Amino acid sequence: MSLALIAALPFLGALLPGLMLRAGRNACATATGAVTLLALLGLLSHLPAVLRGEVVQARFEWLPMLGLNANFFLDGLGFMFAGLILGIGLLIIIYARFYLYKSDPMDQFYTYLLLFQGAMVGIVLSDNILLLLIFWELTSLSSFLLIGYWKHLPEGRQGARMALTVTGMGGLALIGGMLILGNIAGSYDLTVILENREAIQQSDLYVPALLLILLGAFTKSAQFPFHFWLPHAMAAPTPVSAYLHSATMVKAGLFLMARLWPVLSGTDLWFYLVAGAGLITMTLGAVIALFKDDLKGLLAFSTVSHLGLITMLLGMGTEIAAVVAVFHIINHATFKAALFMTAGIVDHEAKTRDIKRLGGLRFLMPVTFVIGTIAAFSMAGLPPFNGFLSKEMMLHEAAHTSTLFMVMATIAATFSVAYSLRFVFHVFFGPKRDDYPAKPHDPGFGMWAAPALLVVLVVLIGLFPKTMVGSLVATVSKAVTQTDELPYYSLALWHGVNAALIMSIIAVATGAVLLLLHKGLDRAWIAAPRPEAKEIFDALIGAITRFFSWFTDLLHDGAMSRYLAIFTAACVVIVAGAFFSADYLQGTRPMLPITNASIIGFVLIMVPTIALAFLHRNRYLSLVLMGVVGLILSVGFAYLSAPDLALTQLSVEVVTVILLLLALYFLPKETPKESSPARRTRDAVIGAGAGLGIGALMYALLRREPDNIGWYFLENSYTGGGGNNVVNVILVDFRGFDTFGEIIVLGIAGISIFAMVAALMRSAGGKRLREMAKDQVKIGDRHPLMMVVATRAVLPIAIVVGAFIFLRGHSEPGGGFIAGLVVAVAVLMQYMASGLEWAQARQRVAYHGMIAVGILTAAATGIASWFFGYPFLKSTFGYVTIPPLSKFELASAMAFDVGVFLTVLGAVMLALAELSRMGVAADPDQPVNTDPMDIVTDGGAIRSATKDS
């Protein structure tokens, strides 16, 4: 079976549990098991090749540019790990079928489990290290789901998050390390990297690469000081613990160290870091394990200790130590999985895992007792079980490394014996109790079958190591060390009396004594102050979260004034910085003479602007001041020979001021005082900086001799665009598309205002509006007769003016935009004079529709040119004579301008109508004029001025 398929099978299979659960829990478990079994069989099909020392490969191109490819390879090391993952995985699936409670969603469990299994298989089969990283992070994610499976338990959630945080951190470090490693080797393929030992170890980047990779491996494999997450992951259901902490997740770090052993090991740094961390972890874990009352807690720290042991062996950097590490990986997986399952059985049946509440179970649960005892003795390193063999070899290596290693290893072994014996004696021996939370008894066969099979292996490997695993260990060790010849070693129970045996005997004897003294030691341990990793971790994460939260809120305090101050300051600093970073030569264009008119103009612009800074709190006054500035600006345009702009500016000014005036009705007369003097000073400095900066920039720009494409428009306006008014031809022809965009902006603004007001009226804001209007001072006569009459008279005139401005647009100042505004002002005044309802009643065209038709007209004009084989918005013009008029020009741009006209008119009127609607809502009781000449009497009744009634 292809390696890719083996890795993919669990992922594909992850879809099955959800589907099969409908057919029952057995079907669900069977389907899951079948997937794993299939993958396992696929793996075993490669066994002969692997034992021959061949490397099986499967390669698929994925992302060659990055060097990320779906390349898999299988050698001894990969085979061993994949075998453990799938083999023990299969046993776990069987075990979990009987372990999970009825209320537990089994499909989720198996789905997560298969995802995790796939990720693990992926890690050990990956040839490409980027692919390996993907699987690596996937194990973090899927284990997060598994550990948090019992989501109602706080321990589960916290444990899951802690595991994700710690292993996630390691994973990210590993990304860095692997990328560096790949860069040194020039390839992200392991098979290539493994051949580049020289290059890697001599590279300057060896140290950072090593540190980052080890951070990844240590966090995953719970090496000191990152060991603390593992015990908290025990909140997961026991099958998960048994799987993650015996054969898989935590072994991933070991796998990585073993995989990269040929290229990374052998340096002093490697030795001190890896062997050192391993040594500390091994001893520390063993000591703590003795004082854990939770069965799974004990096993968790025991796991930490054994992982330390293997890490230490890998760290030693000798080939023989690597062999021992390989051997112990197999042994540890078998007995530890069995022990976790035993603990699960006890928990499941007695409803407690607290050793202090257990004891005497050997009579009540004989089968469990036998299984647990054999596995625990193996963990203790007692003969004739497999744990003894690898422990002896480990002690041998430690004894030959240094005295420190010898002493520490003996201490670790001693505590191993003590906690293993405690597992057996405090749980199964002692008097039978009558206060178990539930009546314990052996579970059904389904639940003890899996651990039973494992202890059979424990015994068989212990008794016949060479037959059982001899060739496997050799093959794997060759793969780890990447050598063809291994140094001499012997897998056997008896090696004669040597240092290791003596250390073992000391350990067993002392361990037994420790267990006898356990009560007293335990009291001392509990009394002794010791750092509680979870509390530190929680406090740290909590503090960081609070700090981040405080910082984020501080930075984003929601104050618009501050945001804008930062914006302006940043712009000034960066733009000024850019300007002063390079050469500048002032332009040579002569200055214009200063005329009286220009002085007056500048004063009229500057005085209101400065006044605005001081008087802006009064909204009405601000509006007047802004109106003045706008007006002077229009005059300025006219003065600088831009009558079109002047007209536009003027009409825009009028419309906006009127609309703003109407809007002011809904706002308080004054803005609240918010700024402190300090802040005002700050804003003044920033504002002055920005203003002076812009002034300086404009000065610099205007002193340049103009050299631009403007000449083209002057030359081609009449011949190409058919108009004398260059500005208008630019607007509707040369850059007609800009205008098209701008009328759309106007149209959107109109309908957005409509949508906003509609939402406002429905919401609480509408209610506030009605409340507020009661306090407003109202004028005596809402619709003064004079105004009504005047506006009525103006309306037709304004419309004629609008038409005139529109028509002359192409050759003289004017055009659709201005015409639209002029007509809008005229209609607007009808609203002001006679009120919304009066005006609405006479309005036959919906403004939404007017906007839509306007945009569509403009678009249609543009599209029309397609039919003449020209691009969008290509204009054309010709001369027509309709008697009795003289010959006049007709340009297609005029149709476009109609669109502009309609959109402008529609948008302005829609905005106005909405404001009026709000006004009516704010004062719903106001009388409505039905006739133009109606006047409101003092009593609020309406009296018609024309019909004397």
Next chain:
Amino acid sequence: MTHFMVLPLIITAVMAPTLLLVRGQLVIQRTLSVATTALLVVICAMLMAQAATGEVTVYKMGNWDAPFGIVMVMDRLSALMITLTALLALGVLIYSIGTKWDERGAHFHPLYQFQLFGLFGAMMTGDIFNLFVFFEVLLIASYGLMVHGGGRLRTRAGVQYIIYNLAGSTLFVFSLATIYAVFGTLNMADMAAKAATLPPEDAALVRTAGAMVLLVFAVKGALLPLHFWLPNTYTHAPAPVAALFAIMTKVGAYAILRVFTLIFGPSLALTGTLFSDLLMPAALITTVIGMVGVMAGGSLARVASFAAVGSMGTLFIAIAPFTEGATVAALYYLIHSTLAAGALFLVIDMVQARRGTCALDLRAPIAQSGLVAALFFAAAIATTGLPPLSGFIGKLFVLDALRDHALAVWVWGVVLVTSLVAVVGFSQAGSIVFWKAHAVKADSTPAAPATGVALAGVGGLLALIVLMTIVAGPLTDYLTDTAAQLYAPEGYIGAVLGAEE
């Protein structure tokens, strides 16, 4: 000249007012809206296929030659951007209809098409003033969408959004004045041609112009310290609109990529590495601030908003060096983060709809908890850049492309550490909403809102993320060509100005 190229613009410009005419007839509006957007996906994809050949297509509006008239230009980058926009828009639109978001206020569908018009225009135009016009179109349309449905917080956030962006627009006008005074033209290709001929004493003004447009685009791209409009806007905008906004920030990124490869390119002696040097520190800080905000929590929407800031930072990290390799990484990450942010906001809306709030407080489990949790998990994985989704590949790309950069250590450190911060932030948020909830007894399980159509929208976006992970190889081939085209702007300039000869 074929008109096919401008169809995305014409179709949206015609469809938006048409939808306005049929206001009040929701069924017709929905049908037209979806059909149009689906059609746009097809057209954009065809344009992308055409651009993939390396051909730069130019469309002269009003038949005026560049640089005098306005041109639309379709190269690989533009085609990619509009296709991405159309895809995101379709998913979000379907979701909005499925959840009846479009009924909650007036004119959703016309505004939506107007928004697309603005986006397409900004991504296609070859004229910098026209770019300004389209910035206005998409700003005003997005404002209309942003306050869709109303509400106190939303309206307030909307005001801040528009004021801040109008400040940006003002700066844009100043920069256009500078550009026209210095370059004497507004056509980008023409500017590029002129830039090479400007004398050294113009360097200061050229740099000023560049810095100003960089700031303008940085506002759109939410780059620190000009990002302040984003968190509140995204948090309080209607979720589908926030999802669509995922592409809005990318317009800023697109504009920077376009203008700072074409006009102020890395080979322009007058500006040197100034813009790269400005951009990189800002990008690094943006990433940090964004991810810090993710961990700060508050509500799911706020978490997602800051994640959007953070991802923009990462994107700008990849843009900043202005090298071909890094740009490939940037483009891949750009596509990814657009889809991921879109999906994330939609999933958060599903939470909000079932829970009444997306604040990170303790409430009973929501209806369809498992389904929504799974979607959230997927979207969070994508957003934080964990495998197996494209975010991880994107980050690998960025790290790999910047390994020789002067600030490589900083880049690696920031990208990796902030990823962890984001992972912690998302796991905390998700744990409260989806796990801790199970500790609370519900009085009664609230009914689940209709899901079928809405789910298709979310699922579609997530499926695209999966797809871009699987076909990463062919996709990066296109992106590699795109980057190559960007850094050899002669083709673009020739296609635009060639008509003169």
